[in-house]
Amino acid sequence: MALVGRRDGRNFGYGRQLSYAGRQALEDLFAGGHFATVKAHSDRWQAFVRWCRSEDGAGYNDARQIDRQTLEDYVAYLRQQIQQGELCIATAQNRLSSVNRTLAALRGDQEVRVISPSRALGRQRSNVRSQAPDGQNHQQVQRVLQVLLEQEYERVAAIVLLARATGMRLREAILADLPRLHHEAKHLGRINIQDGTKGGRSGASAPRWIIANEQVNAALRLASEASPPGSHNLLARGESYAVFLNQIVLPSREILHEHGLKGFHELRAAYACERYEQLTGHAAPVHGGKGYRFDANLDQQARRQISLELGHNRVDVISAYIGGRT
Structure with a gap:
């Protein structure tokens, strides 16, 4: 969306509300694409906006008022949240990074930012898992599947089962070539995850063979049943990946949360x-x-x-x- 006013206007021309302005600036920055990235940054920006409006915050509703001192105060607030056990270090760092990105999108420069989120918080984030992942219990997964199917989220149910049975990423489950995987499972007894992979890791140079056990075969059957007519994957013909995420996957996340699943990555x-x-x-x-x-x-x-x-x-x-x- 284009600027709604002059660049030197309220929220740098992105409207009267700080929360709305941040989202619109991010959408402009990513040119209407990268929906999941925009959503993630926007959600963390909303957390910053809520702090701004709280008793502890600066009380601002105009991004032009945000300066380095504002960010230092926000860092102090996040640090306190970490010390009280209300927030983990990784979440706090992600929030600061998203505030940096959103402010840069709003301002058109990087004059006001947290130089190093990890240094500012005084702790290095840990990439070692310390809590057991959601979705370990197969009965829990089955309950989620049942609710998704009852609410006509068949394709999301297929994603859940593929992720849990094969370790696929969200994008990989959506773009999986289902006829090929069925053929491999039937004739080879294993499947090779190659579609939608990260960083170009596909083909013979990066094989990802998974044994086609009963659980994998069940996931493939459900995915095939959920696959729209004329499609080889979970996208309908003419349906973009971004539209599918926006209109189907995102609304279904509430169901996952209600049943104890933080997200697909946990699977x-x-x-x-x-x-x-x-x-x-x-x-x-x-x-x-x-x-x-x-x-x-x-x-x-x-x-x-x-x-x-x-x-x-x-x-x-x-x-x-x-x-x-x-």
């Missing part, structure tokens, strides 16, 4: 924890498993295998899914 972590136990015979570290103490080589081999299955090329990333070794 990838649940898959990883289950695979670790299958490969080592020990519970994942985040579940209190100490297998790495008994057989460090087996632990490393399992992490390497899970890394391949999740589409990563670094074993250390797996600690974000299953926990660390301490």
